Amino acid sequence: MATGRKKSFDLKEACVQAARDVIAEQGIEALSMRDVARKLGISHQAPYRHFESRDHLLAEIMRRCFADFAEHLDRRKSSDENGDHEDMGSAYLAYAAQKPLEYRLMFGTPWPEPAQHPELVKYAVHAFDILRNSQRARYGDGPAHYAKADLDALFVWSTLHGMASILQANVMQHLVLAPEVLPRLKADLMGKIDAALEASSLPAPKAKKARRKPAKR
Amino acid sequence: MATGRKKSFDLKEACVQAARDVIAEQGIEALSMRDVARKLGISHQAPYRHFESRDHLLAEIMRRCFADFAEHLDRRKSSDENGDHEDMGSAYLAYAAQKPLEYRLMFGTPWPEPAQHPELVKYAVHAFDILRNSQRARYGDGPAHYAKADLDALFVWSTLHGMASILQANVMQHLVLAPEVLPRLKADLMGKIDAALEASSLPAPKAKKARRKPAKR
DNA sequence: AATGATGGTTGACGCCGTCAACAAAAGAGA
DNA sequence: TCTCTTTTGTTGACGGCGTCAACCATCATT
Missing domain, CATH: 1.10.357.10 (Tetracycline Repressor, domain 2)
Incomplete structure (x- = not known):
């Protein structure tokens, strides 16, 4: 009841990880639910069992x-x-x-x-x-x-x-800055x-x- | 050749204005080419005669x-x-x-x-x-x-x-700030x-x- | 009058988020 | 063990998106 216990693979966690990877590499605008599902080899609706909407996944991340x-x-x-x-x-x-x-x-x-x-x-x-x-x-x-x-x-x-x-x-x-500025x-x-x-x-x-x-x- | 001259209504300009309005009111993510076209009462492809892509319209704005x-x-x-x-x-x-x-x-x-x-x-x-x-x-x-x-x-x-x-x-x-902070x-x-x-x-x-x-x- | 550029339309394609309906699987109670 | 219910995942749609392709209207130039 508290938290899901022994799943062979925790899909919710996998979604978060996959989504974080996408964001870290390509930015937020490149993240799509369907892409996450595709990367995990599951159907495009499976993530919706764990996140009500894209916004909810985003909020979790x-x-x-x-x-x-x-x-x-x-x-x-x-x-x-x-x-x-x-x-x-x-x-x-x-x-x-x-x-x-x-x-x-x-x-x-x-x-x-x-x-x-x-x-x-x-x-x-x-x-x-x-x-x-x-x-x-x-x-x-x-x-x-x-x-x-x-x-x-x-x-x-x-x-x-x-x-x-x-x-x-x-x-x-x-911007063209004096060379010693950046360091x-x-x-x-x-x-x-x-x-x-x-x-x-x-x-x-x-x-x-x-x-x-x-x-x- | 330099710039379009006497159009009854300059569609390019109208696109920019409509798009700026959308952005100012709803933000960048709410902007869509089709929406701009719809607001102007033209076909969804008309703006593409003046802007190569959504990014080009965005860059102009x-x-x-x-x-x-x-x-x-x-x-x-x-x-x-x-x-x-x-x-x-x-x-x-x-x-x-x-x-x-x-x-x-x-x-x-x-x-x-x-x-x-x-x-x-x-x-x-x-x-x-x-x-x-x-x-x-x-x-x-x-x-x-x-x-x-x-x-x-x-x-x-x-x-x-x-x-x-x-x-x-x-x-x-x-954030809960001391009341005199914001002013x-x-x-x-x-x-x-x-x-x-x-x-x-x-x-x-x-x-x-x-x-x-x-x-x- | 024929030509070609310019600006506009219609229709498709493949993405997207998400709703709805269904199926499989996993517990729970008998 | 056999149901019954809940959970989890699948399939298939719908409408909206950006954009490609093809077509059409207008008009200035030859």
Whole structure:
């Protein structure tokens, strides 16, 4: 009753995997129910036993992408306990660079009716919360600075998401940039995020934290 | 030979307009050639006399969107001669907010094969150049600081594009934010962009420019 | 008047998502 | 074991899509 148990081959799972493969290779617009069925050697209606519609399959895949994304962010962050957002930023950009089409699916594709897919919403919000908590940690505990932390989190998210999107944007490949720009892009971005956050936390009478890592670099 | 002259009704133009309407109201995925034809009361193949394929119609629309976007940015900028990026930022965000689906079409939709649509590329690059020139103007003339200006422009673009996208992102409507966050979002963002740019131009031994506007306004 | 280009129509083809009806298979209760 | 029901998968349709092919109307040019 809880979950299907021992099927020789779990068709639902196979559908998700096949669909994810298609999306990762050809993008969301190339995904079709019939194609999934064909790849699995089943009839074109078989997947509908497990997913009410194409949107439901899509929602399931998006949910998993958000879960993977959150896990990816969490892993990187915990590798350095101080939770410096530099690690977060690198992890964020790395994910977007490694899985561009999944990233686009999460953040650049209209969602199916969200009311019908509460799990999707939950996982997506959770991914943002990682970013938000990283900012809240910079201020003290307690809700006194929640608004400030939210603003910071949205700024960091904007900038990271913006960079991730831009690097994949079609127009990017046609811009003629100074040659040293691209290699420096990431470090420059991190530096600017850093500067903006320090400047925004200074006017507040909060004690100035030593946020930079002490050693070189 | 140059351009069609006196047609009672220019079908090509009508197709573009009808298609833009559909996109502006329902988004790119709702656009179909047959629908356009139906709306214009013509046969389903008539549009193909003017556009080789759906992608070609799409490319033409994207080109016009970039042209409108660039004009929009230029207009706002020229209203205040000093070209402060605050105006640019407002104009950028305003366009994205007013024409969300067109914005998504330009920056969030995979392009048709760019080699086949050079005009599209040209107009898109031109839109970026407005942003870039605004940053170059902050430094002196000459190519000495082109790399710096490019980095700044990409940072500003990242942040603006990120914010514009995020505000339209599906997940945004499900985040529970402190109530004062949303109203302050834009001003906070502009402040942080400002701070980041000032900090990044300071370490260079260039004279510190009085970048803020002097008086009221 | 004959010609050929231009712009439009009709009809097909093979995709697509999805509804409806059916068949096989797998448990559950007797 | 033999039914009966639920689950799972199949087949076949329907209408919509992009686009190819063939045909037709209009009109400027020779």
